Amino acid sequence: MGLTKTEIFTEKQNKLATMLKAIAHPARIAIIQHLIKAQACICGDLVEELGLAQATISQHLKELKNAGLIQGTIEGTSVCYCIDPKVWKQYKTALEGFFAMEISNNCC
Amino acid sequence: MGLTKTEIFTEKQNKLATMLKAIAHPARIAIIQHLIKAQACICGDLVEELGLAQATISQHLKELKNAGLIQGTIEGTSVCYCIDPKVWKQYKTALEGFFAMEISNNCC
DNA sequence: AAAATACATCGTAATATTGCGATATAAATG
DNA sequence: CATTTATATCGCAATATTACGATGTATTTT
Numbered sequence: 001m002g003l004t005k006t007e008i009f010t011e012k013q014n015k016l017a018t019m020l021k022a023i024a025h026p027a028r029i030a031i032i033q034h035l036i037k038a039q040a041c042i043c044g045d046l047v048e049e050l051g052l053a054q055a056t057i058s059q060h061l062k063e064l065k066n067a068g069l070i071q072g073t074i075e076g077t078s079v080c081y082c083i084d085p086k087v088w089k090q091y092k093t094a095l096e097g098f099f100a101m102e103i104s105n106n107c108c
Numbered sequence: 109m110g111l112t113k114t115e116i117f118t119e120k121q122n123k124l125a126t127m128l129k130a131i132a133h134p135a136r137i138a139i140i141q142h143l144i145k146a147q148a149c150i151c152g153d154l155v156e157e158l159g160l161a162q163a164t165i166s167q168h169l170k171e172l173k174n175a176g177l178i179q180g181t182i183e184g185t186s187v188c189y190c191i192d193p194k195v196w197k198q199y200k201t202a203l204e205g206f207f208a209m210e211i212s213n214n215c216c
Numbered sequence: 217a218a219a220a221t222a223c224a225t226c227g228t229a230a231t232a233t234t235g236c237g238a239t240a241t242a243a244a245t246g
Numbered sequence: 247c248a249t250t251t252a253t254a255t256c257g258c259a260a261t262a263t264t265a266c267g268a269t270g271t272a273t274t275t276t
Binding site for chain 1: 220221222223224225226233234235
């Protein structure tokens with residue numbers, strides 16, 4: 001046990017859950033917000049900005065990269081990260097779709 | 109370690125992460141979707157609908173309840189669950205706010 | 217080429233999540 | 247009041263996540 005039973009859910013449900021998981025951590029939210037605010041893509045600054053160890057930040061960046069949300073470009077000794085606007089929009093659309101469902105007030 | 113360092117993030121970031129975490133699981137997404145579709149609030153049907161054990165469903169319901177997303181009303185021997193429209197809207201607004209940020213295309 | 221700089225990855229410890237069988241609890245029914 | 251029905255909770259096992267020190271790697275600088 002301890003393993004999510006993805007087989008029993010729809011592809012859409014699994015995908016949405018994976019997307020949400022990618023951003024369901026304060027550090028990753030902070031990273032995303034900083035990447036957006038800083039516009040020009042930063043990298044090692046994140047270690048200073050947030051108070052986490054370099055290894056930890058690197059790990060979070062990797063997860064965001066796996067999710068497709070960010071891109072990293074090597075620039076000399078450093079790596080420049082930035083949001084992928086296309087994937088960002090996909091996320092936005094997917095979540096809008098989920099929350100578009102109307103909730104009826106006549107509850108139990 | 110293994111403990112998220114909530115102290116170093118803003119209240120907003122932590123709250124958003126918690127909200128996302130609550131729905132970042134296919135089973136909970138499926139539960140929410142079924143509760144919305146079934147409109148009239150169902151309960152034990154979820155055990156049949158999804159292929160998870162009763163104890164597992166109950167645990168997911170508890171998490172959704174903790175998140176404030178659903179309400180449970182005792183109705184005889186069973187419990188009727190439904191989405192809380194107010195909290196649902198709060199979620200929607202919070203996520204819209206997050207994804208409202210404009211992404212610049214001039215990346216690295 | 218050696219040293220410095222900036223990241224990534226490895227290994228590990230601590231904690232959290234997922235899932236379920238077994239059992240408890242509470243209301244309805246006979 | 248015993249039984250059934252429906253759900254919650256406990257306890258456990260398996261796996262995942264979070265965090266970080268130590269170390270590896272690649273590029274620049276000296």
